[in-house]
Amino acid sequence: MNAQSPKAATPPRFSATFDPQAIAEIQRAAATGIYDIRGGGAKRKLPHFDDLLFLGASISRYPLEGYRERCGTNVVLGGRFASKPIELKIPITIAGMSFGALSAPAKEALGRGASAVGTSTTTGDGGMTDEERGHSSILVYQYLPSRYGMNPDDLRRADAIEIVIGQGAKPGGGGMLLGQKISPRIARMRTLPEGIDQRSACRHPDWTGPDDLEIKIEELREITDWEKPIYVKVGASRPYYDTALAVKSGADVVVLDGMQGGTAATQDVFIEHVGLPILAAIRPAAQALQDLGMHRKVQLIVSGGIRNGADVAKALALGADAVSIGTAALIAIGDNDPSLEDEYRKLGSTAGAYDDWQDGRDPAGITTQDPELAARLDPVKAGRRLANYLSVLTLETQTIARACGKSHVHNLEPEDLVALTLEAAAMARVPLAGTSWIPGHHDPKTDLT
Amino acid sequence: MRSVDLEESSVRELNGELHRLTPETNETRWVIEHPQGKHAIACGLDAPVTVEVKGHVGYYCAGMNKHATIVIHGNAGVGVAENMVSGEVRVKGDASQAAGATGVGGLLVIEGNASARCGISMKGIDIVVKGSIGPMSAFMAQAGTLVVFGDAGEALGDSIYEARLFVRGSVASLGADCIEKPLSDEDKVILRRVLERAGLSAGSDGGPDGFRLYGSARKLYHFHIDNVDAY
Numbered sequence: 001m002n003a004q005s006p007k008a009a010t011p012p013r014f015s016a017t018f019d020p021q022a023i024a025e026i027q028r029a030a031a032t033g034i035y036d037i038r039g040g041g042a043k044r045k046l047p048h049f050d051d052l053l054f055l056g057a058s059i060s061r062y063p064l065e066g067y068r069e070r071c072g073t074n075v076v077l078g079g080r081f082a083s084k085p086i087e088l089k090i091p092i093t094i095a096g097m098s099f100g101a102l103s104a105p106a107k108e109a110l111g112r113g114a115s116a117v118g119t120s121t122t123t124g125d126g127g128m129t130d131e132e133r134g135h136s137s138i139l140v141y142q143y144l145p146s147r148y149g150m151n152p153d154d155l156r157r158a159d160a161i162e163i164v165i166g167q168g169a170k171p172g173g174g175g176m177l178l179g180q181k182i183s184p185r186i187a188r189m190r191t192l193p194e195g196i197d198q199r200s201a202c203r204h205p206d207w208t209g210p211d212d213l214e215i216k217i218e219e220l221r222e223i224t225d226w227e228k229p230i231y232v233k234v235g236a237s238r239p240y241y242d243t244a245l246a247v248k249s250g251a252d253v254v255v256l257d258g259m260q261g262g263t264a265a266t267q268d269v270f271i272e273h274v275g276l277p278i279l280a281a282i283r284p285a286a287q288a289l290q291d292l293g294m295h296r297k298v299q300l301i302v303s304g305g306i307r308n309g310a311d312v313a314k315a316l317a318l319g320a321d322a323v324s325i326g327t328a329a330l331i332a333i334g335d336n337d338p339s340l341e342d343e344y345r346k347l348g349s350t351a352g353a354y355d356d357w358q359d360g361r362d363p364a365g366i367t368t369q370d371p372e373l374a375a376r377l378d379p380v381k382a383g384r385r386l387a388n389y390l391s392v393l394t395l396e397t398q399t400i401a402r403a404c405g406k407s408h409v410h411n412l413e414p415e416d417l418v419a420l421t422l423e424a425a426a427m428a429r430v431p432l433a434g435t436s437w438i439p440g441h442h443d444p445k446t447d448l449t
Numbered sequence: 450m451r452s453v454d455l456e457e458s459s460v461r462e463l464n465g466e467l468h469r470l471t472p473e474t475n476e477t478r479w480v481i482e483h484p485q486g487k488h489a490i491a492c493g494l495d496a497p498v499t500v501e502v503k504g505h506v507g508y509y510c511a512g513m514n515k516h517a518t519i520v521i522h523g524n525a526g527v528g529v530a531e532n533m534v535s536g537e538v539r540v541k542g543d544a545s546q547a548a549g550a551t552g553v554g555g556l557l558v559i560e561g562n563a564s565a566r567c568g569i570s571m572k573g574i575d576i577v578v579k580g581s582i583g584p585m586s587a588f589m590a591q592a593g594t595l596v597v598f599g600d601a602g603e604a605l606g607d608s609i610y611e612a613r614l615f616v617r618g619s620v621a622s623l624g625a626d627c628i629e630k631p632l633s634d635e636d637k638v639i640l641r642r643v644l645e646r647a648g649l650s651a652g653s654d655g656g657p658d659g660f661r662l663y664g665s666a667r668k669l670y671h672f673h674i675d676n677v678d679a680y
């Protein structure tokens with residue numbers, strides 16, 4: 001070292017392993033002694049729909065005209081066993097999010113937006129409210145391990161029933177609703193003391209395993225006189241077998257939620273480290289349906305990180321019948337709005353990163369039970385924003401489908417896709433762009449489980 | 450009286466007929482012959498009728514019951530009277546797992562024993578068991594009353610909320626956050642009322658004497674690092 005000059009300063013170097021996020025989390029854990037609980041889905045970078053491309057039309061594939069030639073978007077759910085299947089005008093549904101996690105105006109806005117474009121909304125881990133039933137022309141009623149608010153009258157006034165086994169953000173985890181959000185009304189609906197930190201069960205109380213599930217489905221069908229479509233929702237973990245077992249148990253519809261899927265409140269370590277990204281789960285699920293001769297007979301709804309019409313089109317091309325959205329719907333009605341930046345700053349966050357949905361202090365009035373905050377959300381305007389967004393998703397999906405020459409969005413298929421990365425090629429089981437290589441699969445038609 | 454033989458009719462036909470009954474119906478007495486362990490018998494009822502089932506039933510008999518009185522002259526499979534809202538269900542024999550699970554109201558009487566997870570996630574139902582109950586009973590029990598004349602298996606009342614558990618026999622062990630509590634006058638009134646409704650207020654095995662009360666220590670109501678072993 002040169003003695004005259006001051007010590008040549010080494011610029012500060014951050015560790016790739018102990019990156020600022022990891023260091024901050026160690027410090028937070030040491031200070032509090034409790035794991036981090038937050039809302040939203042996995043934030044790390046994951047193989048996703050962005051890693052796929054559509055090929056579009058060419059000499060051998062004929063496109064459809066943009067505004068003149070029909071490209072159907074409707075989807076019928078529940079035709080397998082239900083005497084009253086439901087028909088959605090668009091292949092995009094609103095995922096289950098509880099009244100409790102969300103404010104009453106937020107639930108109303110979801111109902112208004114979805115109904116305006118002819119699609120369904122879904123209750124959540126807290127029962128059905130009159131407002132929600134009233135504002136949703138098609139309402140799916142969740143049947144969860146906690147059974148909060150469960151009763152036969154709501155079962156009968158639902159349009160479909162969704163048995164929740166798991167959620168992509170936390171396959172194997174139960175619900176959480178922290179004390180700040182257990183208002184008197186929420187406490188009453190869930191039969192819980194006000195203000196407690198609610199932990200809902202992760203396993204159903206009265207059945208275990210697929211043989212029992214079959215009998216449980218039979219009971220729910222009996223109670224509702226075989227009218228309602230019955231969905232089974234699973235987090236993406238063993239999608240081939242879970243789909244096959246759901247079909248065997250008598251489900252009309254399988255709902256498959258990937259690890260990017262949002263949650264209202266879960267441990268960060270759970271969100272980021274358990275489950276499969278949705279990209280890796282759709283083909284095995286669709287393959288299970290095909291192996292059982294049930295593709296398009298039992299419908300497959302997928303979710304987890306759906307943002308735009310390209311994501312929708314890719315999910316459908318990989319074999320889904322419809323998608324569902326949670327996080328994007330919340331953003332559409334006003335979550336993480338930059339106009340609230342000052343308030344996000346006060347909460348130690350910033351617009352675009354706010355995920356303390358567990359906390360009940362949402363300045364947008366969406367993930368809160370505080371009456372003053374909730375009153376900020378105008379359900380009529382917010383509903384219109386959601387309807388706009390859903391229309392754009394649909395138009396974008398049709399744009400891609402027409403470019404691929406499809407007269408219905410369900411005619412999109414894996415052959416329309418290529419992958420940009422090896423990972424995506426292996427997971428989505430489509431060739432790496434410019435090659436005929438699908439890593440890990442010698443014969444993509446048979447070797448897909 | 451209407452009699453339905455499940456050797457001749459299907460459960461679907463039976464439940465369909467029972468569901469068509471209105472509150473004003475005068476077909477108020479039903480007898481079901483040859484249930485033969487079939488599932489979902491007489492579930493989803495919503496009328497003040499009495500249904501006598503002459504034999505053993507499978508899973509979820511009387512599930513989500515409202516208003517009806519259902520008597521099972523035999524043993525009951527998993528989840529008898531699950532999520533009951535109101536009315537009364539009586540099992541003359543033994544009950545399998547998850548009897549009365551998640552029930553929000555009404556009365557379930559089991560004259561024999563009940564297996565594991567009796568009263569799991571109960572939300573206001575009253576359950577009386579003349580025999581003993583299995584392990585993990587009243588897990589996460591939120592509200593209502595469980596009365597057991599015999600013994601309780603391991604981990605009684607694990608993660609319990611505000612339900613009251615009265616046990617006259619021994620308790621193999623208590624689950625997380627479940628403790629024995631002193632029996633207040635109010636508790637005694639509640640116990641006596643439930644026993645009266647169950648028709649067990651007097652007689653050799655009746656009466657509220659000798660019961661101990663178990664309920665929530667309320668230590669797990671808020672996440673706290675000192676409770677970490679229990680999470």
Ligand SMILES: Cc1cc2nc3c(=O)[nH]c(=O)nc-3n(C[C@H](O)[C@H](O)[C@H](O)COP(=O)(O)O)c2cc1C
Binds near residue numbers: 040095125164
């Ligand atoms: C605020 C919030 C609350 C949720 N509550 C529930 C719930 O009660 N039950 C459930 O099955 N899933 C719940 N989910 C998960 C959604 O149903 C859905 O699986 C997920 O949001 C889809 O992924 P996406 O958010 O990336 O669109 C919730 C999600 C959010 C964002």
